[in-house]
Amino acid sequence: RMWATKEVSRQTHIDQSSINHRPLRRFHDAPSLEVHQNRSDSTNATKTKQLAHKIRKLTNQHAVESLFHNAKNDQNIQSDPVVMDAFIHTFSKLGQLAQAQEAFKMRKSLRVPLTSHPYVWLIKALGQARKLQECMTVFDSIQDSPVLDLYIWNALLSAVASNKPDRAPHLFQQMRASEVEPDVVTWNTMIQARGRSSGGDAAFKLFKEMQSEGIKPTDRTWTIMLSQYINERKPRQAWEKFLESLKSGDRPSIAIWNVAVRALADQSLLESKQFPAILDMMDLMKQYGVEPDEITWGTLFRSAIQLERWQEILEIENLMKTRGELRNNFHSTAILQALGKLGKIQE
Numbered sequence: 001r002m003w004a005t006k007e008v009s010r011q012t013h014i015d016q017s018s019i020n021h022r023p024l025r026r027f028h029d030a031p032s033l034e035v036h037q038n039r040s041d042s043t044n045a046t047k048t049k050q051l052a053h054k055i056r057k058l059t060n061q062h063a064v065e066s067l068f069h070n071a072k073n074d075q076n077i078q079s080d081p082v083v084m085d086a087f088i089h090t091f092s093k094l095g096q097l098a099q100a101q102e103a104f105k106m107r108k109s110l111r112v113p114l115t116s117h118p119y120v121w122l123i124k125a126l127g128q129a130r131k132l133q134e135c136m137t138v139f140d141s142i143q144d145s146p147v148l149d150l151y152i153w154n155a156l157l158s159a160v161a162s163n164k165p166d167r168a169p170h171l172f173q174q175m176r177a178s179e180v181e182p183d184v185v186t187w188n189t190m191i192q193a194r195g196r197s198s199g200g201d202a203a204f205k206l207f208k209e210m211q212s213e214g215i216k217p218t219d220r221t222w223t224i225m226l227s228q229y230i231n232e233r234k235p236r237q238a239w240e241k242f243l244e245s246l247k248s249g250d251r252p253s254i255a256i257w258n259v260a261v262r263a264l265a266d267q268s269l270l271e272s273k274q275f276p277a278i279l280d281m282m283d284l285m286k287q288y289g290v291e292p293d294e295i296t297w298g299t300l301f302r303s304a305i306q307l308e309r310w311q312e313i314l315e316i317e318n319l320m321k322t323r324g325e326l327r328n329n330f331h332s333t334a335i336l337q338a339l340g341k342l343g344k345i346q347e
Contacts, residue, residue: 051077052086064090068099072106081112088118092125100125116147120155127159135159148178154185161193168193184210188221195228203228204241222256230263238263246288257285258295265303282319294328301334313338 058064068087071077078084084107091100104122108114119138126135139156142148153175161168172190175182182190187210195203207225211217222245229238242260245252252260264281285292297320304312317335320327327335339347 052082055086092121116149123155132163157189165193165197192224200229226259235263262299310338310341
């Protein structure tokens with residue numbers, strides 16, 4: 001009993017001592033309502049970003065529609081600009097125009113101003129669906145808005161060039177009059193539109209105008225221009241323009257060389273039964289430090305097949321052998337087809 005009394009007394013003394021030495025929490029150290037609110041806002045923002053990321057990654061139309069239906073019944077999600085932007089992006093990408101326009105309308109009603117991106121997505125989708133009048137309606141609604149930038153102009157130009165290429169020059173002049181400087185994407189669109197409406201020579205004239213303004217052509221620029229001549233069955237002009245670019249100091253990539261190879265192959269096959277120009281072209285590639293790749297050889301075979309020049313296919317095969325190039329399945333198929341057409345069944 002005496003031991004128990006002393007032990008209780010000792011424990012009481014320890015507990016009291018620890019209480020005396022424990023620092024007191026001051027009033028202003030306690031978590032305030034504002035801190036709790038900030039934590040809650042941060043959690044909601046994280047969930048919103050995750051939801052927006054999920055929406056952008058979706059490729060199933062029904063899944064996006066289901067999420068959008070739920071969002072329309074949830075005021076918090078419906079009023080979030082990040083989520084609504086994600087819906088506009090995904091609906092536009094999947095070609096669900098009615099839903100994209102509905103999400104766009106809901107997004108415009110929010111207090112947070114729209115950036116240029118939703119306009120670009122919607123205009124591109126409408127252009128691909130050949131709904132040019134609706135593209136112009138969206139564009140007209142922001143003509144005097146500060147949100148109107150180069151990206152929106154480029155999207156509208158692309159839509160017009162794809163559907164009404166003859167109207168693209170007027171829109172291009174309107175863009176320049178509004179003091180928006182075109183970039184290489186703008187020029188690419190215009191060169192393509194000019195080629196469709198007026199032919200390769202008109203496209204090349206615009207190409208030279210672009211260069212005179214200090215805009216350097218990209219691979220896509222060269223592909224658009226050279227392909228225009230090839231599609232017009234004018235491979236000689238395409239090859240001449242390519243040589244002109246080499247003389248002016250341009251150093252095109254292998255992708256552009258492959259387009260030029262197609263032009264030269266078509267020219268050689270159309271104009272004669274011989275294939276000497278290809279050998280010269282290979283030497284020219286070597287001179288500029290460019291090695292033919294699998295696409296280069298495939299282009300030669302494809303051109304010969306399209307024009308039914310079976311003997312030239314065998315000449316291409318011999319050229320590959322002398323250069324130590326390996327054949328792939330497409331090359332072998334072309335060679336077998338040529339041998340069959342030439343009656344060389346044993347070979």
